[in-house]
Amino acid sequence: xxxxxxxxELTAWWILAIKLIVVLTVVPVGALAGGYALHKVMAHxxxxxxxxxxxxFHGWAQTLADGIKFVLKEDIIPEKADKPVFKxxxxxxxIPILLLYLVIPVDRRLIVQDLxxxxxxxxxxxxxxxxxxxxxxxxxxxxxxxxxxxxSAAQLIAYELPIVLSAATVAMLAGTxxxxxxxxAQDWPFLFWPPGIGLIAFIIFFAGSVAEMNLPPFDMxxxxxxxxTGAFTEYSGMRFIFGYFFAETxxxxxxxxxxxxxxxxxxxxxxxxxxxxxxxxxxxxxxKLFVMxxxxxxxxxxxxxxxEDQLQKFAWKGLIPGSLGLILVAGAWILxxxxxxxx
Amino acid sequence: MSVQERVSAxxxxxRLRSTLGDDVGDVEVRFGHLDATCSAENLRHVMTTxxxxxxxxxxxxxxxxxxxxxxxxGPDKPDKHGGLELIVHLYSPAHVLHINVRVPxxxxxxxxxxxxxxxxxxxWHEREMRDMFGIQFEGHPNLTGIYLPEDFExxxxxxxFKLPNxxxxxxxxxxxxxxxxxxxxx
Amino acid sequence: xxxxxxxxxxxxxxAEGGLxxxxxxxxxxxQHPATHGVFRLLATIDGEILAEAEPVIGYMHRGYEKxxxxxxxxxxxxxxxxxxxxxxxxxxxxxxMALETLMEIEVPxxxxxxxxxxxxMNRILNHLMFFASFGAELGAITPTFYAFREREDIxxxxxxxxxxxxxxGFMRPGGLKEDVPRGFxxxxxxxxxxxxxxxxxxxxxxxxxxIFKQRTVDVGVLSREQVMSYGVSGPIARGSGVSDDVRKDxxxxxxxxxxxxxxxxxxxxxxxxxxxxxxEVVESARIVEQAIEGLPAxxxxxxxxxxxxxxxxxxxxxAENPLGELGYYLASDGDRRPYRLKIRTxxxxxxxxxxxxxxxxxxxxxxxxxxxxxxxxxxIDR
Numbered sequence: 001x002x003x004x005x006x007x008x009e010l011t012a013w014w015i016l017a018i019k020l021i022v023v024l025t026v027v028p029v030g031a032l033a034g035g036y037a038l039h040k041v042m043a044h045x046x047x048x049x050x051x052x053x054x055x056x057f058h059g060w061a062q063t064l065a066d067g068i069k070f071v072l073k074e075d076i077i078p079e080k081a082d083k084p085v086f087k088x089x090x091x092x093x094x095i096p097i098l099l100l101y102l103v104i105p106v107d108r109r110l111i112v113q114d115l116x117x118x119x120x121x122x123x124x125x126x127x128x129x130x131x132x133x134x135x136x137x138x139x140x141x142x143x144x145x146x147x148x149x150x151x152s153a154a155q156l157i158a159y160e161l162p163i164v165l166s167a168a169t170v171a172m173l174a175g176t177x178x179x180x181x182x183x184x185a186q187d188w189p190f191l192f193w194p195p196g197i198g199l200i201a202f203i204i205f206f207a208g209s210v211a212e213m214n215l216p217p218f219d220m221x222x223x224x225x226x227x228x229t230g231a232f233t234e235y236s237g238m239r240f241i242f243g244y245f246f247a248e249t250x251x252x253x254x255x256x257x258x259x260x261x262x263x264x265x266x267x268x269x270x271x272x273x274x275x276x277x278x279x280x281x282x283x284x285x286x287x288k289l290f291v292m293x294x295x296x297x298x299x300x301x302x303x304x305x306x307x308e309d310q311l312q313k314f315a316w317k318g319l320i321p322g323s324l325g326l327i328l329v330a331g332a333w334i335l336x337x338x339x340x341x342x343x
Numbered sequence: 344m345s346v347q348e349r350v351s352a353x354x355x356x357x358r359l360r361s362t363l364g365d366d367v368g369d370v371e372v373r374f375g376h377l378d379a380t381c382s383a384e385n386l387r388h389v390m391t392t393x394x395x396x397x398x399x400x401x402x403x404x405x406x407x408x409x410x411x412x413x414x415x416x417g418p419d420k421p422d423k424h425g426g427l428e429l430i431v432h433l434y435s436p437a438h439v440l441h442i443n444v445r446v447p448x449x450x451x452x453x454x455x456x457x458x459x460x461x462x463x464x465x466x467w468h469e470r471e472m473r474d475m476f477g478i479q480f481e482g483h484p485n486l487t488g489i490y491l492p493e494d495f496e497x498x499x500x501x502x503x504f505k506l507p508n509x510x511x512x513x514x515x516x517x518x519x520x521x522x523x524x525x526x527x528x529x
Numbered sequence: 530x531x532x533x534x535x536x537x538x539x540x541x542x543x544a545e546g547g548l549x550x551x552x553x554x555x556x557x558x559x560q561h562p563a564t565h566g567v568f569r570l571l572a573t574i575d576g577e578i579l580a581e582a583e584p585v586i587g588y589m590h591r592g593y594e595k596x597x598x599x600x601x602x603x604x605x606x607x608x609x610x611x612x613x614x615x616x617x618x619x620x621x622x623x624x625x626m627a628l629e630t631l632m633e634i635e636v637p638x639x640x641x642x643x644x645x646x647x648x649x650m651n652r653i654l655n656h657l658m659f660f661a662s663f664g665a666e667l668g669a670i671t672p673t674f675y676a677f678r679e680r681e682d683i684x685x686x687x688x689x690x691x692x693x694x695x696x697x698g699f700m701r702p703g704g705l706k707e708d709v710p711r712g713f714x715x716x717x718x719x720x721x722x723x724x725x726x727x728x729x730x731x732x733x734x735x736x737x738x739x740i741f742k743q744r745t746v747d748v749g750v751l752s753r754e755q756v757m758s759y760g761v762s763g764p765i766a767r768g769s770g771v772s773d774d775v776r777k778d779x780x781x782x783x784x785x786x787x788x789x790x791x792x793x794x795x796x797x798x799x800x801x802x803x804x805x806x807x808x809e810v811v812e813s814a815r816i817v818e819q820a821i822e823g824l825p826a827x828x829x830x831x832x833x834x835x836x837x838x839x840x841x842x843x844x845x846x847x848a849e850n851p852l853g854e855l856g857y858y859l860a861s862d863g864d865r866r867p868y869r870l871k872i873r874t875x876x877x878x879x880x881x882x883x884x885x886x887x888x889x890x891x892x893x894x895x896x897x898x899x900x901x902x903x904x905x906x907x908x909i910d911r
Binding site for chain 2: 586587590592594595596598599630755757758759760761771773778779841842843844845847854856858860862863864868869871873877878881882885910
């Protein structure tokens with residue numbers, strides 16, 4: 001046996017490397033699968049079949065083929081663009097989304113890093129992509145891109161707050177900021193206990209996350225019939241998919257994972273029945289994840305798009321006061337609810 | 344608003360004569376539509392009256408166009424040839440009446456007062472007529488080209504503008520080959 | 530309607546310590562997803578508010594009015610169906626009627642009834658297209674596919690009779706090219722009944738949606754006075770409470786024999802325009818049903834001379850195109866070709882009112898307004 005392997009100790013570095021490789025493979029594969037689900041779910045909701053040819057069986061390889069096509073395409077950078085900013089913007093959008101996956105517990109022990117301030121970390125990281133969108137919009141030297149970027153920034157400010165506040169409610173009830181701790185603190189019937197609080201927090205979180213990811217009906221920053229593709233109007237090829245398509249799907253899956261973790265009991269069985277614990281947590285997590293992804297995809301073809309000022313009104317007059325009130329209610333529950341009601 | 348009172352074309356001719364008198368020339372009825380002529384100086388007055396007179400109420404602006412009659416009837420009937428004529432077609436939704444107001448213009452230097460202040464829809468139609476017939480509408484807020492490129496030569500609506508029927512009547516505007524372009528062509 | 534800031538307002542704001550801002554010119558089009566064609570809107574925007582919007586047209590001008598002077602009437606019939614490509618059959622009708630008036634041709638009853646059937650089917654095709662595109666412009670992609678499912682059935686029926694899907698070329702002065710094939714009647718009836726049965730669902734999906742209402746109600750209000758002064762017609766005018774419909778006011782063909790309503794809005798906003806459009810589909814389907822029920826037998830082409838040569842005369846004939854009043858001013862000097870054919874297309878007049886309606890709206894509203902003006906570029910630029 002060579003010497004360097006003999007000296008080899010399974011140090012933290014090696015574990016980290018393995019974890020990174022896992023994340024870096026899982027995320028793109030997940031994003032591709034999410035893209036395929038997007039094609040198919042939308043198609044079937046609209047009396048269509050969606051992709052049927054690529055790969056043979058029901059067009060399973062369609063997103064892969066799309067990805068290859070985009071990677072092979074020429075990377076066009078406008079002459080008047082601010083080139084370095086233009087080039088790095090997609091990375092600044094995509095990398096934070098990858099970082100989100102680090103703290104999502106897929107099973108009790110299956111988590112890249114269980115941070116003590118996991119929730120705080122998640123919320124901090126999830127708002128970085130907006131900076132990338134602003135960079136992309138400003139550096140493109142395109143008026144449509146600029147409008148899209150500014151809309152995106154306005155939307156971020158309005159929608160970070162409801163997400164943070166509803167997550168704060170969850171953290172209050174769980175009594176911890178650790179993501180695994182939050183999952184462990186939840187009990188059946190997850191979302192519906194304490195009555196009302198969990199459900200309302202979930203709805204606020206859902207609405208906020210749809211707006212934050214720029215999905216319809218809150219997709220004004222990329223409204224294709226108004227401002228082409230917003231900040232990504234000038235992008236092409238690989239930068240376009242990493243900044244836009246890939247980021248969107250990966251973001252959607254990440255937020256689905258967060259919603260599952262915060263509200264749906266993460267990797268735990270849906271009913272507290274002893275035989276069900278045989279099924280590994282990862283299966284439960286995936287099942288719940290699919291439900292969440294489907295919810296996001298379902299909203300997408302159903303609603304028309306709101307207007308930017310209507311969205312702001314909805315956020316500042318509806319969601320933010322609502323989530324603040326919810327924190328009060330949750331606090332009252334923690335202080336005054338009798339012990340037997342807790343479980 | 345809907346149809347209030349259906350007025351026959353003959354009755355409308357009477358009303359037109361009694362309100363406008365000599366401002367309009369001979370009024371005819373052709374295929375159920377009124378047909379009147381007026382001079383370019385009188386056009387604004389006639390239009391305002393047609394729109395506001397309670398018995399007529401030609402409120403709906405249908406179109407504004409022109410005919411160049413310089414070849415009407417073909418080359419063998421020179422007696423039918425005429426000049427340029429502006430046509431304004433109006434409709435009265437209240438009385439279900441149509442009117443064509445014809446304004447003879449000078450073919451060499453067609454000028455007319457703009458009616459875009461009376462019927463705002465005439466704005467674009469007048470710009471179209473400026474493109475197609477070269478008519479200058481005085482008092483128009485923005486008499487620029489609407490259909491044709493800014494550097495287009497000629498007025499295609501006029502009969503003197505012959506259609507190039509699969510043959511170039513003008514040389515190709517740019518360079519025909521790279522050598523010519525290098526030599527200084529566009 | 531938002532207040533537009535004048536340069537003086539901005540200067541005052543700056544003096545009071547505000548940020549110095551300036552207006553920006555945004556070229557919407559000629560290639561833009563919301564303009565369905567090569568239409569350009571020169572928009573001066575102040576933030577997200579349109580201070581000025583000037584439509585620039587002519588990118589697709591093909592000079593029909595000059596072209597027809599060198600072509601005979603049979604060729605023209607096929608040429609004009611290319612103006613408003615969504616309603617080809619409707620475009621051919623007024624020209625045929627103008628020739629029939631000048632040449633005093635009598636159209637056999639069966640041809641008249643069949644014309645009504647196909648005109649109204651074509652109207653449904655056109656309206657469903659705008660139903661689809663208006664939803665798509667507001668970000669709702671699903672109505673597109675639903676509307677196209679219905680369109681396909683009707684289109685197949687039309688195709689079986691005419692052989693065309695967009696440019697039918699089925700109209701002849703004096704009647705129709707030929708009788709409809711066997712099976713057409715049943716197919717047409719089935720397809721329009723399906724539209725009536727399913728339209729409620731589509732309406733729920735879009736018109737019943739709260740977001741849709743927020744985006745369209747009180748947006749882009751067009752007043753009755755503007756309708757008249759600009760010569761706006763069709764569903765857009767009727768959305769503003771103007772009840773003019775050529776089919777009712779001056780019935781042509783056999784329209785006075787049918788029982789149908791003219792849907793009328795009252796506030797003139799995007800919602801009412803769209804509401805009128807959707808309900809016209811139902812009325813058209815009802816007309817088709819009635820026309821098929823009462824379809825007489827007989828020839829479909831009247832006594833038409835071999836060479837169509839209109840006698841000297843001038844006539845303006847108009848009809849209710851799906852988008853508004855389409856009229857032809859035909860001046861004939863007795864030749865085989867028209868001396869002058871003025872084509873009065875609905876979209877040209879309808880779109881000319883846009884600068885007034887768009888002033889002071891948001892960029893997002895601009896898209897809703899453009900979508901609710903139901904224009905076809907070929908119809909504007911002809």
